[in-house]
Each structure stands twice: as structure tokens, then as C-alpha cells.
Amino acid sequence: MAELTSGFFxxxxxxxxxxxxxxxxxxxxxxxxxxxxxxxxxxxxxAVPFPNSFxxxxxxxxxxxxxxxxxxxxxxxxxxxxxxxxxLRHTKIxxxxxxxxxxxxxxxxxxxxxxxxxxxxxxxxxxxPPRLREDYYTAAAHRGLPxxxxxxxxxxxxxxxxxxxxxxxxxYLVAHYGRSGARPPGGFAALADPISRLRTETSAPIAVGFGxxxxxxxxxxxxxxxxxxxxxxxxxxxxETGDPVENLAGxxxxxxxxxxxxxxxxxxxxxxx
Numbered sequence: 001m002a003e004l005t006s007g008f009f010x011x012x013x014x015x016x017x018x019x020x021x022x023x024x025x026x027x028x029x030x031x032x033x034x035x036x037x038x039x040x041x042x043x044x045x046x047a048v049p050f051p052n053s054f055x056x057x058x059x060x061x062x063x064x065x066x067x068x069x070x071x072x073x074x075x076x077x078x079x080x081x082x083x084x085x086x087x088l089r090h091t092k093i094x095x096x097x098x099x100x101x102x103x104x105x106x107x108x109x110x111x112x113x114x115x116x117x118x119x120x121x122x123x124x125x126x127x128x129p130p131r132l133r134e135d136y137y138t139a140a141a142h143r144g145l146p147x148x149x150x151x152x153x154x155x156x157x158x159x160x161x162x163x164x165x166x167x168x169x170x171x172y173l174v175a176h177y178g179r180s181g182a183r184p185p186g187g188f189a190a191l192a193d194p195i196s197r198l199r200t201e202t203s204a205p206i207a208v209g210f211g212x213x214x215x216x217x218x219x220x221x222x223x224x225x226x227x228x229x230x231x232x233x234x235x236x237x238x239x240e241t242g243d244p245v246e247n248l249a250g251x252x253x254x255x256x257x258x259x260x261x262x263x264x265x266x267x268x269x270x271x272x273x
Contacts, residue, residue, distance in 0.1 A: 008042070008146075008204075008205050010042065011042075012222060014227055015043070015228060015252075015255060016044070016170075017235045018230065019032070019044065019046060019236060019239065020049045020067045020072075021067060021076070021080060022066070022068070023063040023070075024239050026080050028244055035245050035248065037087075039252045042090070043091065043092050043094055044093050044094070045230065046081075046096065047064070047095075048097045048101075050064060050068075050100075050126075051064060078119070082118065085119035085120075085121075093121050094122040094169060096126060098126045099127045112145055113143055121169070123140070124147070124149075137166050148171075148172055149166050150171075151172075151173060151174070152174050153190075164202035165202070167204035168204060170227070171206050173208045174210050175191060188220040189223070191225075195226055205227035206225070207226065208221050208224075208228075209231065212229050214255075234251070235251065
């Protein structure tokens with residue numbers, strides 16, 4: 001397993017894309033991951049597919065259903081990672097797993113050990129019951145497994161601080177409460193204050209997702225202070241509408257804009273190499 005630090009995203013703004021493992025089918029997904037690495041995409045959030053996600057909109061749910069229909073499960077995903085990750089030079093894989101569908105009833109420490117021994121670079125655990133969180137964090141720290149934690153802009157103070165304290169890969173700030181794919185009603189500029197507050201509570205990179213789809217969204221979130229942007233539904237749409245490698249390569253190129261500070265303090269666009 002690759003070691004992750006607070007430098008998980010190597011440039012500003014960093015980019016994380018989301019896909020369900022198995023959509024596209026795993027052989028095609030291997031080609032997708034290789035392409036993302038060649039385009040120097042920082043992170044792929046790769047989900048072990050699970051049904052009826054309460055945080056996902058229709059696009060991501062359809063994708064999960066297609067992957068599940070192909071029989072993709074945790075062993076298949078870990079086997080896939082063992083074959084593809086050693087060849088990657090830039091892109092890291094943050095594995096997303098649902099507690100109820102993928103982990104339960106295994107003890108949380110056993111699951112963490114299994115992921116720590118895999119080729120995944122980090123873990124984001126979805127739907128973990130609060131009563132298991134301390135055991136989860138303890139097990140991850142014991143095995144040196146980097147974690148992606150989550151919170152909302154309006155999360156209670158204790159929840160926000162807890163997530164900030166345990167983020168070791170990056171902290172995923174979910175832009176608004178609701179389903180993936182929907183845009184926050186107040187716009188991304190309204191996240192500047194929550195991001196600034198989180199900056200005082202964690203040394204991990206802060207990545208923002210839910211509703212981001214375009215180059216303009218990436219610029220807006222970078223301007224609001226985010227280290228990285230997570231794009232989910234708009235990424236999955238590329239798989240639904242044609243050749244996944246060709247579509248996703250074009251999509252990544254449409255987002256390619258790290259903002260480089262100039263000597264005057266302003267920013268200028270530079271193409272990703």
C-alpha cells in the first residue's frame with residue numbers, strides 16, 4: 001500500500017474523480033485508470049458497488065446497479081487493484097466501501113486490516129455507525145491506513161472536529177446535504193467560511209464534492225479555498241454515454257487548469273501535462 005501524507009494532492013487545484021468498480025466493466029476500467037494516470041489525475045475514488053445509496057442521485061445509483069449486475073464485489077475489486085495499482089505513477093486510489101453492504105458482519109478491525117494489506121491507497125467508509133467510529137480510527141491508525149473522512153458545512157461542531165482530526169488522506173467536505181449531482185443552492189462561494197474553519201482544524205487536504213461538474217466549478221472551489229475538487233455524477237455520465245476511455249479523457253481535458261500563482265499574486269491558467 002502506498003503511503004499517503006498531507007501532500008496527497010500534488011498541485012492546486014487537485015482533482016478526484018468518482019467511479020463504481022465494474023462500471024465500466026473491470027477490463028475497460030483498467031484502461032480508464034491507466035488513462036487517468038497518464039493525464040495525471042490525482043485521485044480516483046473507486047467504490048465497491050452497493051445498492052440504494054442514500055447519498056447518491058440517480059446517475060450514480062444506475063452505475064452501481066450495472067456494476068452489481070456484473071457480479072463485482074469486494075474480492076473482485078481488491079484483485080483488480082492488485083493488478084493495476086503497481087503500474088500507476090501519479091493517480092492514487094481511494095477505496096469507498098459501504099459498511100452495511102460490504103463490511104458487515106465482519107469485525108471492523110478485520111476489514112481495516114484487509115484493506116491495509118491491499119493495493120488501495122486510502123479508505124472512505126460509507127454509512128459507518130457512530131458506535132464503531134473509534135474502533136475504526138484505532139484500527140486504521142494501528143495499520144497505518146490513510147483515511148478519507150467526511151463532513152458537511154453545517155455539521156455540528158463535534159462532528160466536524162472529529163472528522164478533521166481523523167482525516168489522514170484528505171477531508172471530504174460534502175458541499176450540501178442531499179443527493180450527489182445536485183448543486184448547492186448558495187453556490188460554491190458560500191463554502192469559503194467552512195473551508196477556512198476546517199483549515200484551522202486539520203492539516204489534511206480539503207477536497208469538496210457534490211455538484212461540481214465543470215472547469216468553472218473547479219475554479220470557484222479553488223477560489224473558495226479548496227485544495228481539491230471531487231467530481232462524481234458528471235464523471236459517471238461519461239461512462240453511460242459512449243466509450244469510457246475516450247469520453248473520460250475528453251472530460252479530464254475540459255477540466256485541465258491548475259491555477260499557478262504569479263509574482264503579482266494573481267493566478268493564471270496552465271494546461272495539465
